[in-house]
Amino acid sequence: MSTLSFPTLGKYIDLLVDAVCVVDKHGHFLYVSPSAERIFGYTQAEMMGMQMLDLVHPDDRERTLNAVDSIVAGEPEPHFENRYQRKNGEIAHIMWSARWSEENQCRVAVARDITLRKRAEAVQQAVFAIAEASHNTQDLPSLYRHIHQIIAALLPADNCVIALYDAASDCISFPYHVDQHQPLPATQHLASDSDYARLIRRGQPLLLDTARVAPTGENQMQARSWLGVPLVIEGRTMGALVIKSYSESAVYDDETLKLLQYVSNQVAAAIDRRQLLLRLQQRALYDQLTRLPNRELFYDRIQSALARARRNNEMLSLVFMDLDKFKAVNDNYGHPVGDQLLEAVARRLELSVRECDTIARFGGDEFVILLENIEHPQQSETVAAKILGQFATPFALRDLESNQIHLPITPSIGMAHFPLHGDNEKDLLHHADKAMYGLKNLQR
Numbered sequence: 001m002s003t004l005s006f007p008t009l010g011k012y013i014d015l016l017v018d019a020v021c022v023v024d025k026h027g028h029f030l031y032v033s034p035s036a037e038r039i040f041g042y043t044q045a046e047m048m049g050m051q052m053l054d055l056v057h058p059d060d061r062e063r064t065l066n067a068v069d070s071i072v073a074g075e076p077e078p079h080f081e082n083r084y085q086r087k088n089g090e091i092a093h094i095m096w097s098a099r100w101s102e103e104n105q106c107r108v109a110v111a112r113d114i115t116l117r118k119r120a121e122a123v124q125q126a127v128f129a130i131a132e133a134s135h136n137t138q139d140l141p142s143l144y145r146h147i148h149q150i151i152a153a154l155l156p157a158d159n160c161v162i163a164l165y166d167a168a169s170d171c172i173s174f175p176y177h178v179d180q181h182q183p184l185p186a187t188q189h190l191a192s193d194s195d196y197a198r199l200i201r202r203g204q205p206l207l208l209d210t211a212r213v214a215p216t217g218e219n220q221m222q223a224r225s226w227l228g229v230p231l232v233i234e235g236r237t238m239g240a241l242v243i244k245s246y247s248e249s250a251v252y253d254d255e256t257l258k259l260l261q262y263v264s265n266q267v268a269a270a271i272d273r274r275q276l277l278l279r280l281q282q283r284a285l286y287d288q289l290t291r292l293p294n295r296e297l298f299y300d301r302i303q304s305a306l307a308r309a310r311r312n313n314e315m316l317s318l319v320f321m322d323l324d325k326f327k328a329v330n331d332n333y334g335h336p337v338g339d340q341l342l343e344a345v346a347r348r349l350e351l352s353v354r355e356c357d358t359i360a361r362f363g364g365d366e367f368v369i370l371l372e373n374i375e376h377p378q379q380s381e382t383v384a385a386k387i388l389g390q391f392a393t394p395f396a397l398r399d400l401e402s403n404q405i406h407l408p409i410t411p412s413i414g415m416a417h418f419p420l421h422g423d424n425e426k427d428l429l430h431h432a433d434k435a436m437y438g439l440k441n442l443q444r
Contacts, residue, residue, distance in 0.1 A: 017035060019032060019036040019040075020033040020108075020109075020110055023106060024106050027052045027068075028049055028051055028052065031048070032047045036111070039092060039111060040055065040087065041087030041090075056082060056084055056085075060083050064082050068107070072100050074100060076097075077096065077097070079095060079097070081095050081096070089249040092115050093113070093117075093119075094111050095111075095112045096111055097112075123262055123263065126154050126266075127262075129146075131266055131269070134273045134274055139278070140274055140278065143270060143271065144176035147162070147241075150263075151243065154259065154263070155259060156243075158245075159180055160241075160242070161174060161179065161242040161244070162175060163196045163239045163242065164238060165190060171187050171189065172190065172192075172196055172200060181223075181246065182223075182244075196228070196242070199230060200239065202230075203230045205227075205228065205229045206226075206227070207225075207252060208223075208225070208226040208227075209226075209251065223245060224251060225245040225252040226242065226244050226245075227244075228242035229241050229242075229257070229260050229264040231268035231271065233268045233272045239271075241260065287361040289343060289361075292346050292359050292361045292367075295360065295362055298358060298360035298368060301358050301370060302318075302425045305370060306418060306424065306425065308372070309418055314374075315377075316370065316371060316372050316374055317380035318369070318418075318429065318432045319368065319369040319380065319384060320368055320413070320436045321369070321387070321413045322366045322367070322440075323345065323410075323412075324410045324411065326338065326341075326409075333399050333400075334399070336400060337398075337400070337405070342365065344397070349390070352386040352390050353371070357370060357372065371383060377417050387413065388411070391411055394406040394408045395408075395409055413436060413439065414437070414438070414439060
């Protein structure tokens with residue numbers, strides 16, 4: 001049986017898709033087969049004598065050195081994976097099969113490019129992660145941040161913008177905006193000439209390459225590469241997902257576009273699901289007319305507040321209030337005017353308390369205010385005085401014929417303090433309600 005000479009064998013090595021590499025004991029390339037250029041981006045001539053570690057991704061160098069030590073110690077490594085930086089800056093995922101030749105004092109290894117496989121795995125993991133985030137995040141801002149983190153692990157996406165379109169108001173808003181150089185865009189109409197509006201109008205991906213980083217204003221820079229994909233749910237474009245790069249080494253291309261477009265379907269589904277859950281929660285826990293917490297949410301909050309007050313030996317107060325002669329407003333002007341009045345009352349009450357306080361509509365014209373971190377009852381009386389001050393100005397409303405009317409309305413207010421008037425929500429509400437009706441009877 002004849003054997004192949006080395007020159008003949010070399011011709012067959014040149015046909016291999018994988019790259020054959022020989023590295024000396026100091027880590028320098030002694031030989032690479034022609035396939036190395038396709039994998040690493042460097043020619044054979046360029047790689048000869050290069051330090052292998054200089055091409056390894058910085059985050060993988062320590063792990064690679066540990067693997068080299070094991071190979072030199074006589075333990076062959078058949079499936080070692082790490083990342084290399086190609087000549088053009090791209091990241092290549094490599095799977096190595098390597099062993100040490102004691103006789104020649106060198107490592108002989110075969111490098112297989114598994115970048116496409118790794119990218120497919122990463123995309124699939126991103127899709128799963130976004131779906132999981134839609135179930136596990138508590139609110140939309142948290143979901144947006146999580147989506148950005150997932151995409152940034154997949155693509156160069158330090159700068160990320162989520163734009164959402166509301167057809168009812170014809171407005172494009174920007175609930176999530178992370179940009180190194182550009183400020184948060186103002187709310188826009190769909191017909192505007194911005195790239196965001198154009199992207200959502202067309203419902204097609206938009207890839208912009210400025211070919212330079214150019215100043216657009218004081219301390220502002222133009223993105224080197226701008227990539228946006230529509231967020232589509234059930235055939236409806238609900239917004240757009242945009243990533244930007246200001247780096248010359250991270251320019252988006254058609255491959256980047258395909259990856260972002262692939263995950264965008266899951267992003268749209270995640271946002272739509274979270275929006276639906278928030279709408280359902282809003283209906284379940286908030287009064288639809290005044291947008292204030294309803295009874296159910298109020299009871300949840302007062303129970304938590306009472307637990308904190310007991311634990312910290314603190315005081316809290318309840319303010320129980322209704323509107324004098326509210327029935328007459330409905331009888332004389334109609335329920336639509338009564339609804340306008342209730343909405344206006346809710347807004348004025350919000351001006352009378354702190355953000356940490358809870359205003360709830362119990363039903364009809366009854367409102368309850370929960371005041372936490374009260375040091376003495378006089379603080380609650382100050383809040384009651386502010387409320388009365390808000391009612392000093394008549395309410396400007398419109399009747400069924402759209403005529404403007406000004407209604408002077410006064411409230412009746414009763415208060416209860418924990419622990420002075422009770423140690424549970426039932427007793428406190430009963431005391432405040434009784435105090436309110438006692439005041440109302442005195443005013444008759």
